[in-house]
Amino acid sequence: MLALFIAGSYSELVQNIENMGYHFASQFASAEKTRSRVVLLAIDKSTTERMGPLPWPRTQLAKIVNRLRREGAKSVILLPDLSRPQTSSVRDQISVDTVYLQDNKLKRNLFKILARIDTDRILVEALRRSKRVILPTWYYDTPISQQVPNALHQYLINDDRAKHKNWLSFFSTLNSYTTYHGLQLKPPLSLFTKYALGVGVIHTPNPKVRTRSMPLIFQLEGKFLPSVALIAYARQWRIKPEKIKIIGPGLIKVGHRLINTGPYFRYFPLMRDSNNKPLLKTIPLVSVIDNKHKLRLRGKTVIVGVTNPSYARFMLNASGLAIPLAQWQASTIQALLTGQSIKVPEPFYLLQRSLILLFGLYLLLIPRQFYRWAGYLASVVIGIIILNVGQVIILVQHLWLPSIVPVLFLLITHGFIALSWQRTRHTEQLQRETSKVRQELGSYYQIQGNLPQAFDQFAECIDDGNLAKTLYNLGLDFERRRMFDKALEVYEHIKQLGTFYKDSETRIERLLDVTHNFPSSGSVNSAATQLMIADDKVEKPMLGRYQLEREIGRGAMGMVYLGKDPKIARQVAIKTLALGDEFEGKALEESENRFFREAEAIGRLNHPNIVTIYDVGEDQGVAYIAMDFVAGASLDKHMLEDELLEQKTVIEIAIQVADALTYAHKQKVIHRDIKPANIIYHDESHALKVTDFGIAALTDDSKTRTGTILGSPSYMSPEQISGKKVSGKSDQFSLGVTMYQLLSGRLPFDGDSMANLMYQITNQTHRPLRKIRRGTPPCISRVINKALQKSPENRFQDCKAMADALRKCYEQI
Secondary structure (H helix, E strand, C coil), X not given: CHHHHHHHCCCHHHHHXXXXXXXXXXXXXXXXXXXXXXXXXXECHHHHHHHCCCCCCHHXXXXXXXXXXXXXECEEEECCCCCCCCCCHHHHHHHHHHCCCCCHHHHHHHHHHHHHHCHHHHHHHHXXXXXXXXXXXXXXXXXXXXXXXXXXXXXXXXXXXXHCCCXXXXXXXXXXXXXXXXXXXXXXXHHHHCCCCEEEEEECXXXXXXXXXXXXXXXXXXXXXXXXXXXXXXXXXXXXXXXXXXXXXXXXXXXXXXXXCCHHHEECECCEECCCCECCEEEEHHHHHCCCCCCCCECCEXXXXXXXXXXXXXXXXXXXXXXXXXXXXXXXXXXXXXXXXXXXXXXXXXXXXXXXXXXXXXXXXXXXXXXXXXXHHHHHHHHHHHHHHHHHHHHHHCECCCCHHHHHHHHXXXXXXHHHHHCCCCHHHHHHHHHHHHHHHHHHHHHHCCHHHHHHHHHCCCCCCCHHHHHHHHHHHHHHCCCHHHHHHHHHHHHHCCCCCXXXXXXXXXXXXXXXXXXXXXXXXXHHCCCCCCCCCCCCCEECCEEEEEEEEEECCEEEEEEEECCCCEEEEXXXXXXXXXXXXXXXXXXXXXXXXXXXXXXXXXXXXXXXXXXXXXXXXXXXXXXXXXXXXEHHHHCCHHHCCCHHHHHHHHHHHHHHHHHHHHCCEECCCCCHHHEEECCCCCCEEECCXXXXXXXXXXXXXXXXXXXXXXXXXXXXXXXXXXXXXXXXXXXXXXXXXXXXXXXXXXXXCHHHHHHHHHHCCCCCHHHHCCCCCHHHHHHHHHHCCCCHHHCCCCHHHHHHXXXXXXXXX
16 A cells, blocks of 8 residues: 555646645635735736737737836736737738839838838837847647757756755655656747847646646756746846756756745745735736826836637636636736745655655554554544644645645555454444444435435444434435425334334324325425425425425416525525426426526516516426515406406506516517416505516527427417417517406407317407407507407507507596
């Protein structure tokens, strides 16, 4: 096991486990707040909107360089790619041909024009005048390294480690691991590097892998190149790049200054202060160009880089957050200049392997009785102490020491020893220990919500005096999830233990009755249709974070419950649907999209006559939407002839519904299911809400489908019931049917079969309303007749026009 861990520590896989400790602690490690020495001029979204898409003409970069020179910036780092020429080869040919012109005046004018369009030369001139611009050489991981390009030879770093040997040099093999990849460089053009202050390397990290550090020096075929950050550091202290030297393992000398780095010259920057605010000052480049920002750049390092998500390179920091590469570079330089970093000792891997050897010696010398679980517990305590000390050192001292892999070796190895020792013990003792492990695993599953798996573990456990209590609590959890058959199985298992814990016997009798009367209540998916049981002694269920109080109705897509948000003590209406009951495979995915489209549709609407949505989610296979609990009742009860509303009241209702639909249609949302059941009305306050946008379809071309029938057939328009593409005028037709029914107590189209109903809606004229309800004002009949026209073109122009006609009719009555 010792040899396995020592060998494994040379692999990137094992070292990624060690990195987890750094990832965790670095989220909370903060730097002291200091004066910002680095400014990031961000080419963000607002900048590209103002100045156009990238890449820009290099004349624009030249203007930026000239502006920063006038502002007194200490150094300027241009991150835009300069590895390819921007000036056309056609221009070069024209320049050659111009030499042979006889007309000197024309020749001079042509040369002036050619100079203005030579964007590369303009930028070169700006670099020459500035004498403070640092350019990047991008590098990429490749299987085989390339040679150092000739243009970069002048920036090679001297390796003086042979003159400064120390004890660590003799343990180089024990202080390394296989992580080095080949490098391929992409340097800027030589005409730019000629006048640059320096050229440094910038790593292009894998955007899917967390990056903890930045190499300050890159090795390429036995030669060393500085990073952009290292050159910027040297420039800040007025030290020439040729004064940068390697004098020891992880030790870089810049002039008379020393920089201690971790293995492979990696630097681990701190990027935020104690208030979790970035130490870096960022200014949108557009505000600089428009002179909207007071710069104050004198003596500072300025980085010009892309942060616009459409163009920027991104990387993951130690916390797993994606940040632009320009921001990462700028933050690293700021940390380097201010010394705000997490120190990593150069002999990091040597310390790690030494700890593994030390723990191996510990396991070899401890008494044999400590091979048992009691001794293993001591190792766990030791491991926890070491892990916590390691985390505290990172937070307090900003020093990262290896701990996780050695502790993992200690725990795994000691666990293996204890397990081997345990095999020699009596079978009963082995069973008891196994039972303990199963209980712990079952508790873990129970906490995670995997109740069936938790019961599978508890069912195999030996009764240790606490098993009945554990099972009883599990049974209560099953009841809360409405998995009554599983709860019954748990209580019966308690009975088999030869004891009745608390009221488990009573619960068995009650659950036998529940499972008999509600045979579908035992499955998780059926919870949407049977979440509430009329028995106060059965635990009230939770759905997401909401506690369900009682059933208040059935919507077009499932059950509706009165719920409570315990965080803010607000009553909400919870609409549920167990999609897995009716669908599977692609049909299930389509049904989920359809259900959550209701949340999307309503969430886009904000109108006093449209129900408000608060939340949407899924819990244990039950999809749900939490929405405003509206006082009142649906208009279903007013569809009968002896319960009809007054005509003016119906017009008031229709006006409010038409106003709501007018707003919804402007938001490109069609209801598709307007009917009395989807209109909540309060008789006393006359408040009205349109609900159940469950089959709403967005009228964007990308979201509207044809050939699909959704809604209640009796209220559908001819085009909807025919499966054609519908518009807002379809809701007019449905509102006309609703008004007709509320005024007469009958439907305008009522076939004895689906085919007959479809025929009537698409071909037959409805019976005049005035023949059914005498005394109906002619204006009401005219509005309904126009809304019920078979062709959408013959209906109102929109729901606003329908609402205006209803208001005029209301004034006439």
